[in-house]
Amino acid sequence: MEQDEYIPLSALEHWSYCPRQCCLIHAEQAFAENIHTLRGQAVHARTDVPGVEGGYDGRRIARAVPLWSDGLGLVGKSDVVEFLPDGTPYPVEYKHGKKREKRHDDIQLAAQAICLEEMTGKAVPHGAIYHASSRRRREVAITVELREAVATCVAEVRAALREWALPPPLNDRRCRECSLIELCQPAVLAEREKRRLLAGSLFDPKAGI
């Protein structure tokens, strides 16, 4: 695989949250801040600084660990990797907000686990999401189903970035938390699409108007 075909790990999270968001960020280099991105930066202030230290139960804790997978063509970094006494890596992804299951977080974590397996040769059966607001961890099993979801996601992102086609907006509750809402204008575009469909069916007797 060519170097420029490697996909950032963060693109998988963005794609599973909203394909349009992924393409705006990773194809069009769109960027905007909102309260959620600023909170995310605050949470990552410590994990962005590389370092290794001793932890609980004999674990070695490494921050800002570079990750890659030649098999899937992924590159990125992990917030924290805890190495158990037998050397098994245990990735921990930091998120702002309360403890809550989110599919896109789990896919990002599973992709990190797959990278660590390829890099170390050790099985990575579990990882965790650390929810900063509630200061609680949610352990995630890296299941076969989650691994398949990662592979599907990688294929979809690679195809979308190659085609350079912007997916349609979601225009649902996810948009309220998205920092790109002003750039994306999901409500305006959804209204325009509705009008286009209505105009197309105006003289169609089968449309029942």
Ligand code: SF4
């Ligand atoms: S505003 Fe909505 S549709 Fe647009 S990128 Fe964000 S989540 Fe996706």
